[in-house]
Amino acid sequence: MFTQRQDKGLRQERDLVVVVPGILGSVLRRTDGRYAWDASLAMGAQFLRDFCGTLEALALPPGLGDGPPPARYALEPEGLMPGWQVWPGFWSGAGYPALVRSLGTCLKDPERQLRLFPYDWRLSNRYNALRLLNWAKRRLPEWRRERGDPDARLQLVCHSMGGLIGRYFLHVLGGADMTRRAYTIGTPYRGSVKAVRVLTGHLLPWPIRTSQFNERLRAVAETFPSVAELLPTYACVTETGYGAGDVRGGDTLPLRDCHIPGLSRQAVEHSTEFHTAIREKEDETSDRMVHVFAGGRQPTEQTVAVDPSELRFVRRQRGFDYGGDGTVPRFSSVPPHWEDDAPATFYPASHVGLTRHEDLLSNLNEKIAPVSSGAVLTPARPLSLHLPPVAPAGRTVPLQVHADSPHLTLDAHLRNADGTGYGRPLPLRPDGAGNYTADLTLPPGMWHITVETAKESPASRVEDLIVVTLP
Template sequence: MFTQRPEERLLQEEDLVVVVPGVLGSVLRRPDGRYAWDASLAMGAQFLRDFCATLEALRLPPGLGDGPPPARDALRPEKLMPGWQVWPGFWAGAGYPALVRSLQKCLKNPERQLMIFPYDWRLSNRYNARLLLDRAKRHLYEWRREGGGPHAQLQLVCHSMGGLIGRYFLHVLGGADITRRAYTIGTPYSGSVKAVRVLTGRLLQPPWRWFSERLRPVAETFPSIAELLPSHVHVAQPGGEGGAGDDRRADAVPLRDCHVPGLSREAVEHSAAFHRAIGNNEAASPDRLVHVFAGGWQPTEQTVVIDPPELRFTRRERRFNWGDGTVPRFSSVPPHWEDDAHAMFYPATHVGLTSHAELLRDLTGKITAIAPRARLTPARPLSLHLPPVASAEETVPLQVHADSPCLTLDAHLQKADGTSYGRPLPLRPDGTGGYTADLTLPPGMWHITVETTKESPASQVDGLVVVVSD
C-alpha cells in the first residue's frame, strides 16, 4: 500500500468500487419469496423445454419502455449470480465469484469499499442507470463520511450489458462527475448481432428452432434486449453485389434504415434512441475515464444478410471476423474512439471473461494504479529527539517530528550485536506532526530506528542510546 504527500496522495485508494453485472447476471426473486432466476434455474434445466418455462415466468407486459414494471411483474434483485448462467445460443457467463474475490483483495476496506449493484436485467438500461445513480450517490456519501474521506469517488466495474448501464449513468445522467474511472469487460458498445437472432426467433438452428420461437415473444417484452440490438451493423439487402460471401455490398444499410423480417420496428427505434442519447455526450468525456477489457480472436457474427425468406448471419465484415464469440471486436470499444489501441484484448470467449486470471490481474492493477511521482518522491524528512544516555530505572522518551500529522511510525529496537529486541513499537501522534513513544530498556547500547509504514519510499531516522545501571 502506498501513500504520498498530502498534495500527491493516491486518491483512488479511497474510492468506492461498484460492480455492475451483465444480462442474466443478477439473481431475481419473486414477491412470494421464490426464485425467478438463479444459478439452479440457469444450470438445472435438463431440457430446453424446461428452460422455456423458466423464461415464460419472467415475461413482462408489452410496451413497458423505460419505466418500472407493474407490481405484479416486479422481481427483487438479490445478489450477483454465484455460478454459471446461460441463455442457450445467446449469452453465457461464469458468474462473478472470481471477479469479486479479486476486487476484495485489492481494497483496503473490502466490506465497505465494494458496492454490488444487482438489478432486474429484463428492464431498460435507462431505468437501471437511474437506480444506479441513486444508490451509488447514497453509498458514496456514506463511504465518504465513514471512512473514504471527502475526495473519494466511484470506480465502476461493468460487465457485458452492465457497461451500457454504466455508459448511460456516466454520459447522460451526469455520473461522470463523481466517477474517477470506469472499466468495461466484454461490453457490446454498439450491440450484438445475437440480439437480432433472439428478437427474430432465429437464435438456434434446427432441430432447436422451436426453442427460438418460444423464446422470442418473451424476449420481446424485455426492453434491455432491444437495447442490445446492433447500432454498428449493416444489413445486406437482396440483390447485392458479389454474392452471399461478399462483405462489401454497395446496398448495405444500417439496421435502423431497413426492414428486417420478423424484427419489431418499435424495438429498433427504442434501441436507436438509447444509443443516440449516449452518443450525443460520450465523445466529450475525459480520455482516461473509460478503460476497456475485451475478448478476442474468436469467430463472431458481424453482419445480417436478408436472404428471403430467411436471414443469414455472417462472421466477416471489412475483412475482420474477430470478437469474443458474442461481441465483435469493433463493438467492444466506444464508437467515437479513433481506434482500439487503448483497449486490452485477451484470447477468451465472452463466457469466461469474468474469471480470466490475466484480465483480473490487469483490472486490479489499474484500480490500484500508482502515479509515477509516487515512486520519484524523495523520502520524507523525520527529526529524532533521543537522549544519548538514560538510566535503566528511567523511561526513555522517544520523540519524532515530521511535516505531516497523518503518518504511521514504528520504532525498531536492536541490541549492540544487531539482533532485534521485541516487536516494533508504534509511536503516538499528537495531531500536529509530533510523535512519541516511551521506551523501557535494560542496560546496554541500543540502536533505535524509526520508520514510516504505508509509504513509498519509506522514510526513516535512527539514533543510539546508552542505558546504564545505577
C-alpha cells in the same frame, strides 16, 4: 501476482469499487421469496427441463419502455450470479466469483470497499442507470464520511451489458462527476447481431424442433427493453452476398433504415433513442476515465444478410472478418467515438470466459490499484504533530507540526466524530525553520484533526484526536 500485490501492500484504499454485472448476471427473486432466476441446482434442473418455460415466467407486459414494471411483474435483484448463466445461442457468462475474489486482493478493505450492484436485467438500461445513480448518491457520501475523505470516488467495473448502464450513468446522468475510473469488460458498445437473432426468431439454427422453440424465446425477449438496447447501432444489414458465410462488398445499412422481417420497429426505435442519448453526451474527455477490456479472435457474427427467402447471419463486415468474442464484434467492443481500438486491451477469449480470464483480472487489478510514481520516487515526508488530548471549549488551542522542510504548505482539516467536515481547511503558519502552527477554537465534542501537505504528490499527512469539553 495477486499475492505479490497483497504482500507489498499495493492495495487501493480510497475509492468504492462497484461491480455492475451483465444481462442474466443478477439473481432475481419473486415477492413471495421464491427465486425466478438463480444458479442453484434446483433452478438448473428446471432450466434443463424447460428453458422456454423458465424464461416465459420472467416475461414483462408489452411496451413497457423505460419505466419500472407493474407490481405483479416486479422481481427483486439479490446478488450476482455465483455460477454459469446462459441463454443458448444468445448470451452466456461464467458468473462472478472469480472477478469478485480477484478484486478483493487489490483493495485495502474489500468488505467495505467492494460493492455489488445487482439489477433486474429484463428492464431498460436507462431505468437501471437511474437506480445506480440514486444508490451512488446515498452510498458515496456515507463512504466519504466513514473515510474522512471528501474526494473519494467510485470505480465502476462493468461487465457486458452492465457497461451500457455505466455509460448512461456516466454521460447522461452526470455520474462522471463522482467517478474516478470505469472499466468495461466485453461491453457491446455498438450492439450485437445476436440480438437480431433472438428478436426475429432465429436464435438457434438447429433443423429439428427449433421453430416453436425460437418463436417462444422471441415472444419473451420482445418484452425485455434491455434486449432491444443490445441491437446493433452500426450499419449491419446488407442485401448483397449470396455465398455461404460471405458478404462481398456492397453498402451496409443500419437497422433503422431497413425492413428486417420479424424485427419490431418499436424495438429498433427504442434502441436508437437509448444509444443516441449517450452519444450526444459522450465526448473525448471521458476517455481518460474509461478503460476497455474485450475478447478477440473468436468467430463472431457481424452482419445480417437479407436474402429473398431468409435472414443470414454472417461473420464478416463489408467483406472482412474482424472477429470478436463470439458475441460482441471487435469493432463494437469500444466506444463509438474512438478513432480506433488501440487504447483497448484484447484477450483471445470468448464472451463467456472474460470474467474469469486470469490475465484480464490481473491487469484490471493493476489499474484499480496503480502504483504512484510520486510515492516511489518521492516518498511522503514525515510530519510530527503536537496537539493536547483535551481542551476546554472556547479557548484557543495551539496546533503545532514539525517537518524536515521549511518550505511546505500545510492545511489542517477538521472533522467531528461522525466524519462530517467542520469549516474550511485551516492553513498553518511556517516559521522558516520547519515549524508550522495554527490556532484552533472548537465547540464541545470529539474532533479528528488531519494535517497534510497541499502542493505535493504524494501528500504527506499526520492525524490525531482532541476532546473538547464544556468550560
